[in-house]
Amino acid sequence: MTDATGKRRWYTQNGPGALVAAAFIGPGTVTVCTLAGVNFGYDLLWVMLLSVFATMVLQEMSARIGIVTGRGLTDVIRTQLKNLSLTRYIVLLVILSAIVIGNAAYEAGNISGGRLGLETLLGITSAAGSRWLSLVIGTLAFALLFIGSYRLLERALIGMVIMMSLAFVMAAVLTRPDLTALLQGLLRPSLNDASILTILGLIGTTVVPYNLFLHASLVSEKWRSADDLPHARRDTFIAIAIGGLVSMAIIICAAAVNAADISNAADLARGLEPLFGSFARYFLSLGLFAAGITSAITAPLAAAYVVRGCMGWPKDLKHTGFRLVWMFILGIGITFSSLGINPIDIIRFAQVANGLALPLVVAILLWIMNQTAVLGEHKNTRLNNVLGSLILLVTVALGTRTIIQVMASL
Template sequence: MPETSREHRWYRQSGPGVLIAAAFIGPGTVTVCTIAGVNFGYELLWALLLSIIATILLQEMSARIGLISGKGLTEVIREQLQSRPILKALVLTLIISAIVIGNAAYEAGNLSGGRLGLESALDLEQSLIGPWLSLLIGCVAFAILFSGSYKVLERALTALVVLMSLSFVTTAILTRPDLGQVLGGLLLPGVSDANLLTIVGLIGTTVVPYNLFLHAALVREKWTDASSLPAARRDTIVAVSLGGLVSMSILISAAAADVSQVSNVGDLARSLEPLYGSAAKYLLGLGLFAAGITSAITAPLAAAYVVRGCMGWPVSLQHTGFRAVWVLVLLSGILFASLGINPIEIIRFAQVANGITLPVVAGIVLWLINTQLLPARYRNTRLHNIAGMTIVLVTVALGIRSIFLVLNSLIS
């Protein structure tokens, strides 16, 4: 009985981490992991493993700031730069521009990805109602967000994450991967000009900058004081690890596909069907649908939290300004998705851009976690700071190198 009570208590205390997993496992993740698997087999699994470790470290720091300070990252930044108004205005403007405009662009990909998955799972690829599915998914996202209830949001996304996880992990198991090659891909890192942009994309689609802002805000919706910090840490580790397993499953499934080029999960499903039957198409379709709709909910939500912190609005999911921001982002996504614009290349570019901008956001989190904002016992330990600086330095090096690669390709 006591054991059951502990399990029930753990379930009730979980939540924000699941929303973070729901946010980073979107059509962008599916696309980049699929491309990585098709082009490089199991070779880049190590990049995903390191990305998951980095995500857990940074998300835990972000959650700790939010829980101990009782404020979101943008609110904390605003307060810390209060004595430097010009710098504060510049930093907050850059944050709003990057998060709101970027998430509006992602939203079209999220809705289109959800639509592709639904079409595949329901055999609607040649149906006239296909173009209306993006609008339908957008309406579902609108209804969940408009409820203004954290519990409704949490439960809906938890169910979708479970569906997504079962779909992709089952597909990976069906492909019967070579465990020796999988282990080698996890433990033997390798970087070259040929795979560098894909590595940066894998990092960018896992360690998502806007999730750091989202997590700091969400922990305040779930918990109220420092005594909940162990639960918040456990929630982060379990949920992000589950998200990492999903990403690896997608890459493993793509590596098993006997094709030379796949641009999205629809192509992947069709390539696996002759080998593993129609189950692959339905499982991947359901997984992509869940990935699309979860990100379609969390991207507008993250943008609204960022703007709320910058503007100093009251802490309420039902605040008019808060709702106006997520409605704007959602409507932008519905508009572009309904126009039939192919989002695949935009999504891929966005993940690389995420990987390049990550060091800046990670540096901000490291700065905040070590300021007088938090009591000494809640600041980073030396080991935390070494790990954080290592993440920043590695992503800076990869980002600079990828910029040179892009410039060289443009010149040539």
């Protein structure tokens, strides 16, 4: 009886980390990992390993802020910059542009990714059928968000993350990877001109600014005391490790296919079928659907949390303003995905905004993490600051390269 109670108690102390994992394993991540595996085999697995470590470092800081202050990251930023009016407005404007407009642009991709998974799984090829699938996914996301229950959202997303993880990992196992080559790809970094953009893409889809805002808000909803920090850290590290395992599993699957015409996970699912049987296709299609639907829920949720912090709204998932924000994000995603509109220009703007926001958010995060008035004894240690500073340098390089790349393509 004691063991059962202990297990039940352990289960109740987990959740926000799984939502963060659900957020960063979206169709964009699936696509980048697919291309990494198709073009470079196992050679870039080390990038995912480092990206997962960097994500753990930053998300732990974000979780610490949420638990110790009981507020979201945007709310803390707004409060700490209250005496610097112009700076505060500029910082909040950049954050709003990157998170709200960026997530609105990417939401169409989230819904379309989930739709692609269902199309491949169910064998649907008609355009009319595709449009209806977008509406089905959008309606499901709407229902879960509108109910406004954190516990329901948490349980639903944990379930989908488990399904997604099992689907992608099982697909990877079916490819029977070369373990020696796999370990070499994990532990022996390789870098060249051909792979640099893919490396930046892998980092950029794993270390994302909106997850920092989402995580701080989620843990402030889940926990009320600094005594819960050990639970939050364990939850964060386990969930992000699982997310990294999923990303690596996709790369492993893609490495098994020697084909130049693979551009997304749906193509990969079809390409694996003649080699490893229909089960591989079903697992990958199911994983892509789960990746799309989870990101379709977390992206609007993150945007709503950011706006709530900027506006100082109360902590209520049923607040009218909070609901209007996520409805706006979700509505744009459903419309673009249903009509087959390619929001390429908006996505380019979102990439530039995220390129600006990521180093800015990391720099502000490190600044806040060293404020005794905010965190007291829970402020950063010297090791935290060293690791955070190294990650900041990487985000600056990543943001600069992303902006240059997007500008060159205009």
